[in-house]
Amino acid sequence: DIQMTQSPSSLSASVGDRVSITCRASQSISSYLNWYQQKPGKAPKLLIYSTSSLQSGVPSRFSGSGSGTDFILTIGSLQSEDFATYYCQQSFITPYTFGQGTKLEIK
Amino acid sequence: EVQLVESGGRLVRPGGSLRLSCAASGFTFDDYGMSWVRQAPGKGLEWVSGITWSGGSTGYTDSVKGRFTISRDNAKNSLYLQMNSLRAEDTALYHCARRGLGDYYFDSWGPGTLVTVSS
Numbered sequence: 633d634i635q636m637t638q639s640p641s642s643l644s645a646s647v648g649d650r651v652s653i654t655c656r657a658s659q660s661i662s663s664y665l666n667w668y669q670q671k672p673g674k675a676p677k678l679l680i681y682s683t684s685s686l687q688s689g690v691p692s693r694f695s696g697s698g699s700g701t702d703f704i705l706t707i708g709s710l711q712s713e714d715f716a717t718y719y720c721q722q723s724f725i726t727p728y729t730f731g732q733g734t735k736l737e738i739k
Numbered sequence: 740e741v742q743l744v745e746s747g748g749r750l751v752r753p754g755g756s757l758r759l760s761c762a763a764s765g766f767t768f769d770d771y772g773m774s775w776v777r778q779a780p781g782k783g784l785e786w787v788s789g790i791t792w793s794g795g796s797t798g799y800t801d802s803v804k805g806r807f808t809i810s811r812d813n814a815k816n817s818l819y820l821q822m823n824s825l826r827a828e829d830t831a832l833y834h835c836a837r838r839g840l841g842d843y844y845f846d847s848w849g850p851g852t853l854v855t856v857s858s
Contacts, residue, residue, distance in 0.1 A: 633801075666844040668784075675834055675848035676776075676784065682842055719784055723843035727800040728774075730784040 634658050634722050638731035644739040649710045653734045655703045655720035664724035665703045667696055670733075671716045679718075680705065712738075741765040741847040743835045748852030755825050759852055761818040761835030766847075769793070769813040772838035774845060775820050777831035785831075788820065789838065802828075825856045 635658035645651050655665065663683040668676040678687045680696040683703060693708035707714055715738050720731040747759040759775070774789040788799045788809040797809050808821040818835055832853050836845035 664842065666842075668845075670784075675850050676845070677848070678839075678844060678846045681839060681844040681846075687846065721784070721786075721844065726786075726789075726798045726843075728786040728789075728843050730786070733783045 633727055634661060634725065634729050636720055636722055636729050636731040638718075638720055638734045640734060641732065642735045642737065644737050645710055646739045647710050647712055651707050651710060651736065653705045653718055653720075653736075655698075655705070655731050657701045657703075657722055657724075660700045661722045661724035663699055664722055665696070665698065666721045666723060667694075667705045668719045668721065669714075669716045670719065676719065681723075710736075741837065743837065743847060743849030745833060745835050745849045745852035748833060748854045750855045750857065751825055752858055753826060753856055755856070757822045757825065757854060759820040759822065759833055759835075759854070761849060763816045763818065763835075763837075766837070768811075768816040771840070772843075773811060773818045774836045774838055775809065775818075776834045776836050776845065776848075777829075778834070778851070779828075779831045782831075787833070789843070790818070822854070825854075827856050830854060830856045 637656045667680040670676040684696045718734045742764045744762045775787040790797045790809045806824045810819045832851035834851045835849040837847040839846045
């Protein structure tokens, strides 16, 4: 199975900050990398698919980049509603594995 | 509006069986592949199983192969997960998720149904 490793596991930041979360795959997954946001007690929400494509309705402050094994989710200017847990997921090959999550907290 | 609503989760003894259902609405169900994704309490996300739009192809994560069976009824806009030989490690919130049209990402999720395996 492809292992997905996110860093950091947790992150403290302030409203208005620019933050980045890294996701590393244990083997090349081309651009088959997706990002989700999950708030407590809620279902995950798709933010970005295929590394850098913004899902409909997602604010443009979210962006993604990378290829091969290393990927980054960037939030351009944090808003209060962005404090949540973020997961990456590879869709290159089954089983479609997720990273362990990055919890973004208010500083 | 896309809606996915799971049901069927409950407390079950180890070795027991359970059938989860997911009712879909707000989109053309038989245009989309579907999956089950679970989340153990306080843990991350784990893809469990997926099925193509026609039901002709299915896939499972290794830990559930031979125990779980995914199926769908396009006439009823419903997805199912038959879970047999349940183990304590199957305890989780089970989400029904719609696969995106272009790739194996999940663009809509249900709120989940809780399965607890305990004696």
